[in-house]
Amino acid sequence: MFLFRVKRTVKLGIKSLWMHRMRSILTTLGIIFGVSSVIAMLAIGEGASKHAQEQIAKMGSQNIIIKSVKPPEDQEATGQQQSLLEYGLTYSDAERFRNSIPEVEVVVPNRILSKKVWYRNRRIDTTVIGTVPWYPELAPIELKMGRFISSVDTHYTQGICVVDEMVVDKLFVFDYPLGQDVKIGSDYYRVVGVVSPYESKSNGNNLNNGASSGQTQSQEGTNVGRIYIPLTTVRNRFGEISIQISGSSGANAERVELQEIIVKAGNIGKVLPTRDIIDTLLDRFHKKADYQITIPIALLKQAKESARIFSIVLGSIAAISLLVGGIGIMNIMLATVSERTREIGIRRALGAKKRDIMLQFLSETLLLTLIGGISGIILGVVMPLLVTHFANMPTVITVYSLVLAFGISATIGVMFGMYPAYRAANMDPIESLRHE
Amino acid sequence: MDKSEEAMQQVAENGKLNKDMPILSMKKLSKNYLLGEVEVHALREINLAIQEGEYIAIMGPSGSGKSTLLNMIGCLDHPSSGSYYLGGEDVSLLDDNRLSLIRGERIGFIFQSFNLINQLNVVENIEVSMYYQGIAERASFKRAKELAELVGLGERLHHRPFELSGGQQQRVAIARALANDPLIILADEPTGNLDSESGTDILVILDRLHKEGKTLISVTHDERIASHAERVIHLFDGKISKQEDQRV
Ligand SMILES: Nc1ncnc2c1ncn2[C@@H]1O[C@H](COP(=O)(O)OP(=O)(O)OP(=O)(O)O)[C@@H](O)[C@H]1O
Ligand SMILES: [Mg+2]
Numbered sequence: 001m002f003l004f005r006v007k008r009t010v011k012l013g014i015k016s017l018w019m020h021r022m023r024s025i026l027t028t029l030g031i032i033f034g035v036s037s038v039i040a041m042l043a044i045g046e047g048a049s050k051h052a053q054e055q056i057a058k059m060g061s062q063n064i065i066i067k068s069v070k071p072p073e074d075q076e077a078t079g080q081q082q083s084l085l086e087y088g089l090t091y092s093d094a095e096r097f098r099n100s101i102p103e104v105e106v107v108v109p110n111r112i113l114s115k116k117v118w119y120r121n122r123r124i125d126t127t128v129i130g131t132v133p134w135y136p137e138l139a140p141i142e143l144k145m146g147r148f149i150s151s152v153d154t155h156y157t158q159g160i161c162v163v164d165e166m167v168v169d170k171l172f173v174f175d176y177p178l179g180q181d182v183k184i185g186s187d188y189y190r191v192v193g194v195v196s197p198y199e200s201k202s203n204g205n206n207l208n209n210g211a212s213s214g215q216t217q218s219q220e221g222t223n224v225g226r227i228y229i230p231l232t233t234v235r236n237r238f239g240e241i242s243i244q245i246s247g248s249s250g251a252n253a254e255r256v257e258l259q260e261i262i263v264k265a266g267n268i269g270k271v272l273p274t275r276d277i278i279d280t281l282l283d284r285f286h287k288k289a290d291y292q293i294t295i296p297i298a299l300l301k302q303a304k305e306s307a308r309i310f311s312i313v314l315g316s317i318a319a320i321s322l323l324v325g326g327i328g329i330m331n332i333m334l335a336t337v338s339e340r341t342r343e344i345g346i347r348r349a350l351g352a353k354k355r356d357i358m359l360q361f362l363s364e365t366l367l368l369t370l371i372g373g374i375s376g377i378i379l380g381v382v383m384p385l386l387v388t389h390f391a392n393m394p395t396v397i398t399v400y401s402l403v404l405a406f407g408i409s410a411t412i413g414v415m416f417g418m419y420p421a422y423r424a425a426n427m428d429p430i431e432s433l434r435h436e
Numbered sequence: 437m438d439k440s441e442e443a444m445q446q447v448a449e450n451g452k453l454n455k456d457m458p459i460l461s462m463k464k465l466s467k468n469y470l471l472g473e474v475e476v477h478a479l480r481e482i483n484l485a486i487q488e489g490e491y492i493a494i495m496g497p498s499g500s501g502k503s504t505l506l507n508m509i510g511c512l513d514h515p516s517s518g519s520y521y522l523g524g525e526d527v528s529l530l531d532d533n534r535l536s537l538i539r540g541e542r543i544g545f546i547f548q549s550f551n552l553i554n555q556l557n558v559v560e561n562i563e564v565s566m567y568y569q570g571i572a573e574r575a576s577f578k579r580a581k582e583l584a585e586l587v588g589l590g591e592r593l594h595h596r597p598f599e600l601s602g603g604q605q606q607r608v609a610i611a612r613a614l615a616n617d618p619l620i621i622l623a624d625e626p627t628g629n630l631d632s633e634s635g636t637d638i639l640v641i642l643d644r645l646h647k648e649g650k651t652l653i654s655v656t657h658d659e660r661i662a663s664h665a666e667r668v669i670h671l672f673d674g675k676i677s678k679q680e681d682q683r684v
Binding site: 004005008015016019342343345346347348349350351352353354355356429430433 | 616
């Protein structure tokens with residue numbers, strides 16, 4: 001009996017919606033766009049947040065990254081023709097971290113240089129990292145071929161190198177990289193291994209900004225890939241002094257021992273205390289503010305927080321558009337009710353109870369929002385896919401966002417359908433029959 | 437007049453049905469409308485009793501309260517004062533739900549302007565009142581088809597109202613009024629919007645219904661209806677000014 005009523009009410013609803021196809025479609029558009037934008041925006045937000053978190057996690061959640069930065073007072077002083085500018089992290093800093101902080105598991109000192117590298121007649125600009133054999137323990141790289149730098153290489157300052165796949169692609173093209181010699185500066189280095197790229201190929205995302213090997217970011221910008229060489233070799237062959245030619249003031253020399261020291265704490269809980277100890281240590285031995293400490297887990301927290309705010313903002317905008325859609329539906333339903341006043345009167349005269357009229361109009365609104373909701377979900381699933389495809393932005397569609405969007409649209413259907421239906425049900429039968 | 441008074445007394449005294457008991461009776465029934473500050477007395481202390489199977493015409497000048505009386509009989513409205521008994525039940529005491537139920541079960545309406553629902557076809561229009569009585573789809577369709585054939589529209593089952601002539605529309609409305617086999621059929625100027633030929637068709641159908649024993653009450657300006665009716669009730673300024681018994 002109840003089902004029978006529902007079935008006929010729905011049938012009736014579909015019939016009168018079909019009578020005004022155009023109007024029904026236009027009315028549902030509000031809900032369609034509302035629902036799909038809720039889903040799409042949440043998907044984009046979720047995607048961005050997941051991507052950021054992955055990037056940060058890649059840097060190692062147990063890591064503390066300390067970088068050399070040019071101290072502010074010296075930056076101003078570059079105008080002077082003063083000889084040598086010395087700043088930044090030193091080998092003794094690395095030594096001190098290793099010896100005086102018990103929580104520290106791994107310490108990796110790095111020299112980071114921007115160089116041209118030759119292979120046969122091909123040349124690319126690349127980033128040269130002078131590092132230690134245990135660098136892969138805390139860096140997001142994976143060995144693909146051959147081996148990484150060994151302690152023997154370091155001890156004997158061997159002229160070997162490990163290249164990443166981006167370098168392989170650009171420099172060797174079809175040649176087998178292992179055993180080849182590449183020329184950097186005036187020396188040759190033999191390739192002994194290939195590793196995965198430091199960052200995913202698709203985007204050297206700016207989320208990494210200042211977090212990876214930040215100081216050389218600007219130089220690294222146009223560089224392709226990375227070449228890893230034993231730290232001792234780099235120190236021997238390239239020295240520690242770099243000379244910059246700047247327009248008016250002529251040559252400017254800088255001496256930086258290490259561009260970066262990465263420290264890995266024993267576990268995540270020890271990251272913050274270790275950071276504080278490092279800060280204290282550096283503060284004691286450095287007169288100038290020539291270093292900067294970054295911890296990925298702090299970035300992670302930040303990223304999560306900003307992703308949350310992002311989601312709330314996007315979600316609210318979308319929810320408001322749903323609300324507007326709902327008001328649109330209510331508006332149309334009110335118009336429909338007044339347009340069909342006479343029909344209401346006829347039905348009442350023929351025995352319809354208030355409840356019957358109420359149900360009739362409520363079901364029409366619900367049908368509209370339901371149709372809008374379902375179309376909106378379909379569109380909302382397609383839109384993020386298109387965004388990912390064309391804008392190369394990661395998106396993640398969560399079931400939760402589908403349920404949320406659908407729930408909101410159903411709620412809106414009931415909420416905004418209630419009033420017009422109530423109006424219809426409470427019309428005076430005689431008045432309605434006289435209505436023209 | 438006396439007869440109805442008597443009948444009323446009977447209802448009041450016995451409180452139960454017998455063979456002579458009227459199908460409906462009104463006692464001192466008044467209806468007032470508030471038009472802003474002004475009170476309009478649409479009906480003033482109407483006393484009326486109608487027996488089962490009667491054919492009644494209500495006549496009177498415009499604004500005399502004919503439609504108001506008919507709506508009152510049809511349970512579309514509550515009286516302002518007085519009592520109205522329909523089949524032994526005091527209608528003035530019933531709530532909206534119960535009134536809707538009575539309308540659906542016991543009353544069949546025929547309107548001057550047909551009042552069919554435009555988005556429904558002939559069969560569906562006839563089915564509307566059965567729908568609200570909860571009659572199953574198949575049974576209601578069957579009955580609607582029979583009724584359409586009865587009023588001569590067996591060939592037009594799936595036409596929509598605007599595809600029919602006025603006379604045909606009114607016949608659909610009559611079929612719809614008959615759907616629930618009501619106690620009383622109420623018609624408000626059923627031929628008012630029709631040419632005389634279609635009007636005659638309607639008259640013939642009404643006569644037939646009367647012969648089958650239906651109670652018919654029709655508001656009309658149409659002398660032909662009045663001449664077919666057994667009793668003519670004249671209204672003037674909300675009061676019954678004259679009743680003519682035309683039975684031979
Ligand atoms: N809803 C209402 N509000 C106010 N006054 C009303 C209302 N309905 C009817 N009236 C008044 O009650 C009186 C009787 O109206 P009613 O419609 O019954 O007249 P009628 O006899 O049917 O007239 P007609 O022949 O023109 O249809 C009129 O004066 C009318 O103005
Ligand atoms: Mg009237």
